[in-house]
Amino acid sequence: MLPPLTALRTFEVAARHLSFTKAAEELCVTQSAVSRQIRVLEDFLEIRLFERRHRAVVLTADGEHYKRDLSQLFAQLDRATRRLSRRQTREILNIQAYTTFAMRWLIPRLKRFQDQNPDIRVHLTASLQPVDFANSDIHGAVRGGYGEWPYRADRLCDTYIVPVCCPSLAEQPWPLREPRDLVHATLLHSFGRPSDWSDWFRGVGLPEIGAEQGHRFESSSMAYQAAQLGLGVAIGQRFLVEDDLRKGKLVAPFDAAVHSEETYYFLSSPRFAGAPVLELFREWLLQEAGITAAAQRQPLPRRAAPR
Template sequence: MTMQTPRRFLPSTALLAAFEAAARTGSVTLAARELNLTQSAVSRQIKLLEEQLGIDLFSRERQTIRLTAAGDAYGREIRQALRQITTASFNLRANPQGGTLSLAILPTFGTRWLAPRLPRFLTLNPGITINLATRLTYFDFRTDVLDAAIHFGPPDWPAVEMALLRSERVVPACSAELKNQFGFRVPGDLKKAPLLSISTRPNAWDQWFSAQNIAGGSGQTMYFDQFATAAQAAMAGVGVALLPIFLIKDELASGRLVRAFNRPMESSERYYLVWPRERSTHPPLIAFREWLLQEAAADRSDDSDLLRSRQKP
C-alpha cells in the first residue's frame, strides 16, 4: 500500500507558475504580464501557495517583493521541475508514441561524427525523435532531463551504465603555411610554435612530448573549450593543435590541415555511451544504443584498414 502525499505538498501548476514567474522577474507586474493575468490574480495565487505550504516565500515592502531565503531555494527547484514538465509535454506532443531520446553530446564529436550518421538511424527508426544538448563534462542525470550521453574519459561516471564506443589517436596538426614557417625538423621543434590546447585536456601536450622522450613544457599555449574551434584556429595558422585523427579526416585529406609530425599518440581515455540505470529499458535508447555500437564498430574497422594501408612498404 503506497502512502498518499499530503495535498499541501502538491500545489497546482497554476500556483507554482505564478510563483516561479514572480521569483524569476522579481515583480508581480512582470509576472502577470508574462502569464496574461491581472496583478491581483498573481498576488492571490502566490498568497494561496504560501498558505498551502505554511511558509513565506516573499517579503513585501510597499509595492515591491523580495524572495526570502526559503523562497529563493524553493524557486530554483520549482523552476527545474516546471522545465522538466514543459520538456516532457513538448516531447509527447512531438511524438505521441513516446519515442523520444534526449541525448547529451560532445560538440565536435556530435557535429563531425554523429550528425552525418544520424539520418541513417532516423531512416531505420522513423518513430523516434532525438533531442540533442551539448555537455562538455560530467552532469547529474537526476537533475538533467537527459536519457543518455556521449562521454569521453575514464569509465568512472557514478551510477550509470556504459558501452565502449571507440578509442582515439591524436596527432599534431597545423596549416601547411605554419609548418613551412617554423620548418619543423624534430618533434622538439614544436615548442617553438604556439601550441593549441583543449581546456578539458590540459596535459595532452605534455603526454605527447613524453611519448617522444622529450621533457614537457612549452612556450606560448592557447586554450580552447572545443576541438572544432582549435581545429579552425590551426587551419588559420594560429598554432599547432593536438587533434583526434578521426575527427579531422576531411581536413587532412583536403590539405587544410597537415601533420606537423606523423607521430600519432593513442589517448588513454575512451568514448562511451552512458545512461542512468533506470533508463536501460527505454525503447528509443535500446534502438539507438544498438545502432550506435554498430556504427562505432564499422568506423573502428575503417580506421584499422587505413592504418594498415599506410604501414605497407
C-alpha cells in the same frame, strides 16, 4: 517452431528483471503465472533458460543469448506496431555529448540513424559538465573518461592524439619536420582535454616543449578551427580530425599518433533502462563506433612536411 507468444513476453520481462516476482508485478499477474510461463517456454525449447538459485534466478548462457535476440525482436515489433497505428506519437530521444564530438562525429552520422528510425526525434545537447541522469530526461550521454562509471558504459573507440595544423604552417616559417620542431610553433589547447599535449610529448619521448604556452579554447573544435586558420598547431583526436586531414584542410606534420588512455564512452541512463528508444540508439552508436575503430587501424592520412 514459434513458441507461445505469451511465454516469450513473460520471459523477456523476467530476464530483464532477473526476478519472477518483479516480472509478475510488471505483467499484472501472480508470480505463479510467471513461473508457469517460463516452464512452458523451457519445455517447448527443451532448454533451460534460467538457473534457479536461492531467492534468485539467473540466466543461463542460452537464456542470455535468447534474451538478447528477443529484445531486438520486441523492439522491431514495437516499431512496426507504432508505424502501423497512425498515432504519429514520435518518440523523443535526449542525448548529451561534447560540442566537438557532436559536430565532428555524431551529427555527420545522424542521418543514418534517422533513416533507420524515422519515428524517433533526437534532441542533442552539448555540455562539458558531468551528466546528471537523476534530475534530467537525458536518455544517454557521450562522456570522456577512463572507464569507471556508475552507469552502464560502452567504450566507443580508442582515441589517438596527433598534432595538426594548416598546410602552410607546416612549411613556413620553420618547417615542422620532426616533433622537436614544435619549439618554434604556437600550441593550441582545449580546456576540455587539458592534458593532451603533455600526453603526446610523453608518448613521443620528448620533454614538454612549451606545452603550457599558446592559445586556449573552450572546445577542441575551436582549437581545430584556429589551427585551420594558421593560428598554431592543435593536438587533434584522430577520429575527429580525420575528415579534415583527408580534405587537406589540416595536415599531420609527423607520423606520430599517440594512444590516449582517456577516450569516449556512451553512458545509458538507469531511468530509461530497457527503453527501446535508448537501446536502438545505443546499438546504432556501437555499430558506427566499430566502423570508426576499423578506420583508425588504417595509416594516418597526412601530407609529408617538406624537407
